[in-house]
Amino acid sequence: MTMKVSLTFPPSKVTFPLMTVLVRKYELEVNILHADVHLNKTGKLIVDLSGEKNKLDEALQFIEQQGINYHVFNGTLTWEEDKCVHCGACTSVCPSGALTISAPEYSLAFDNEKCLVCGLCIKACPVRVLHLDQREIEG
Amino acid sequence: MPVKTIDEINQKISEGKAIVVTAEEMAEIVQENGPKKSARMVDVVTTGTFSPMCSSGAFINFGHSAPPIRMTRVWLNDVMAYAGIAAVDAYIGATELSESRGMAYGGAHVIQDFIDGKDIQLYAESYGTDCYPRKSITTTINKNNVNQAYMFNPRNCYQNYPAGTNSTDKTIYTYMGTLLPRFGNVTYCTSGQLSPLLNDPQYRTIGIGTRVFLGGAQGYIAFEGTQHDPGQERMPNGTPVNLAGTLALIGDMKKMSSQYIRAAVYEKYGTTLFVGVGIPIPILDEDMAEKTGITDKDIYTTIVDKSGQTTFSQRVSYQELRSGSVTIQGRKVPTAPLSSMKKAREIAQELKQQIQAGEFLLTNPVEYLPNHQKRLNKLDIRGD
Numbered sequence: 155m156t157m158k159v160s161l162t163f164p165p166s167k168v169t170f171p172l173m174t175v176l177v178r179k180y181e182l183e184v185n186i187l188h189a190d191v192h193l194n195k196t197g198k199l200i201v202d203l204s205g206e207k208n209k210l211d212e213a214l215q216f217i218e219q220q221g222i223n224y225h226v227f228n229g230t231l232t233w234e235e236d237k238c239v240h241c242g243a244c245t246s247v248c249p250s251g252a253l254t255i256s257a258p259e260y261s262l263a264f265d266n267e268k269c270l271v272c273g274l275c276i277k278a279c280p281v282r283v284l285h286l287d288q289r290e291i292e293g
Numbered sequence: 294m295p296v297k298t299i300d301e302i303n304q305k306i307s308e309g310k311a312i313v314v315t316a317e318e319m320a321e322i323v324q325e326n327g328p329k330k331s332a333r334m335v336d337v338v339t340t341g342t343f344s345p346m347c348s349s350g351a352f353i354n355f356g357h358s359a360p361p362i363r364m365t366r367v368w369l370n371d372v373m374a375y376a377g378i379a380a381v382d383a384y385i386g387a388t389e390l391s392e393s394r395g396m397a398y399g400g401a402h403v404i405q406d407f408i409d410g411k412d413i414q415l416y417a418e419s420y421g422t423d424c425y426p427r428k429s430i431t432t433t434i435n436k437n438n439v440n441q442a443y444m445f446n447p448r449n450c451y452q453n454y455p456a457g458t459n460s461t462d463k464t465i466y467t468y469m470g471t472l473l474p475r476f477g478n479v480t481y482c483t484s485g486q487l488s489p490l491l492n493d494p495q496y497r498t499i500g501i502g503t504r505v506f507l508g509g510a511q512g513y514i515a516f517e518g519t520q521h522d523p524g525q526e527r528m529p530n531g532t533p534v535n536l537a538g539t540l541a542l543i544g545d546m547k548k549m550s551s552q553y554i555r556a557a558v559y560e561k562y563g564t565t566l567f568v569g570v571g572i573p574i575p576i577l578d579e580d581m582a583e584k585t586g587i588t589d590k591d592i593y594t595t596i597v598d599k600s601g602q603t604t605f606s607q608r609v610s611y612q613e614l615r616s617g618s619v620t621i622q623g624r625k626v627p628t629a630p631l632s633s634m635k636k637a638r639e640i641a642q643e644l645k646q647q648i649q650a651g652e653f654l655l656t657n658p659v660e661y662l663p664n665h666q667k668r669l670n671k672l673d674i675r676g677d
Contacts, residue, residue, distance in 0.1 A: 192462075195462065239343065239555055239567060239633045239635075239636055240633045240634075240635040240636065241343075241345075241567070241630065241631055241632060241633045241636075242629050242630035242631065242633070243470045243471075243480070243629065243630075243631050245629045245630075246470050246471060246472075246473075246478045246480050246627070246628075246629030246631075247470075247471050247473065247478070255629070255630065256617060257615060259635065260630075260633075260634035260635045260638075261635055274471070277471070277560040278470060278471045278560060280345065280470075280557035280558055280559055280565075280567075280631075281555055281556070281557055281558075281567070282558065
């Protein structure tokens with residue numbers, strides 16, 4: 155199975171080679187979708203983790219033991235298109251290009267396939283037409 | 294140089310013969326035919342904008358109860374309205390926040406709910422007087438049971454606006470949206486080539502008394518807007534590269550539509566109101582044809598650091614901003630709009646159709662807007 159996970163590293167853990175451990179010890183396939191990691195600062199990674207269910211569960215336990223916070227997204231982003239004013243504010247924070255607004259129409263377009271379900275757009279939307287339909291497992 | 298007067302254009306509108314185009318259509322016409330010929334071809338150019346405009350609100354007269362109350366403090370859906378005027382008059386401002394719901398609901402939402410015809414809870418208090426003995430009142434109001442309800446926006450339609458970015462290591466939440474750390478993005482807010490005051494940059498036809506499309510109703514320019522500052526640096530085509538002109542607008546809120554007025558929340562900043570405005574520009578002569586022929590490549594703004602931590606400043610054209618990215622310090626940075634171009638176009642089209650149908654006539658300004666060099670005053674701090 156595959157799960158989309160957001161990882162928040164405290165500054166002290168930014169140098170920890172977590173991805174290597176996940177691959178070697180838990181035999182997971184890792185696909186980094188978004189990374190914002192800098193030395194001595196809180197870091198954020200959004201990754202797709204694929205592998206056997208029990209290995210994934212063990213890996214999440216391990217991540218938690220390292221003091222790294224995780225969120226598992228198993229929901230989807232919904233867009234109330236009929237209420238949208240197509241201002242484009244959400245596109246300013248979308249890390250994956252799932253939300254775009256471009257010439258010539260300047261209509262907002264949402265590509266579900268590209269969405270990381272990171273949720274940044276939800277609060278950036280001034281008319282509150284983006285929602286997360288999710289059951290989130292927090293670590 | 295004069296080609297036609299506003300009265301002559303109105304005559305054509307009444308006869309259904311006026312040639313009306315949007316500012317984007319005009320840009321193509323001018324490019325193809327030049328300003329001189331275009332001035333003879335086109336009578337009216339319509340503009341439009343749909344942007345968050347904080348300096349917006351509405352006066353409402355609630356009518357008198359029996360016994361009457363001289364309201365001193367007023368809440369609408371738990372949002373405080375200013376009541377320091379006559380007995381049952383109040384002003385609800387777009388950015389006032391709910392006492393119970395905070396930033397999730399504000400004056401802007403009260404305005405949108407009112408326009409949508411919803412019932413709004415009114416609670417008012419008073420100290421009671423001999424002529425107004427009642428000391429409190431709880432009731433509901435809506436657009437059918439109040440007397441006047443008119444939007445009066447002290448500052449709308451900023452002629453231009455600086456684009457925002459963030460130099461710091463942390464995400465900042467501003468009225469220019471969410472700005473990502475280390476120059477992670479740039480936001481900008483204008484309808485550019487479709488924007489009212491960028492198509493009449495020296496306020497030759499847009500003045501006090503001008504009839505405008507305001508939130509779906511016909512409104513008027515009441516005065517220069519607050520912070521009107523025509524003395525900003527300008528390009529040779531007359532457009533400013535920074536804030537510059539503003540308009541104070543007034544219009545009947547009962548006739549507005551939430552298609553063109555929408556409440557908004559900017560994360561960790563507060564509430565504001567998307568206001569849809571369209572202004573018709575009469576093509577009096579070659580100069581007005583040339584001015585309305587501009588496109589985003591001719592209009593510039595300044596990218597500034599909204600964190601206030603640096604004096605970073607970079608001039609950029611709206612064509613570059615609209616391309617989706619700009620280069621800052623050698624790095625490609627994504628750009629995003631905050632003003633809806635799609636809605637601005639809808640407004641310019643709607644106004645065009647109303648003029649073509651003879652439902653919307655043009656006006657001579659009663660008075661021109663200040664167009665001389667002046668600078669804004671600063672607020673000195675004289676206390677602790």
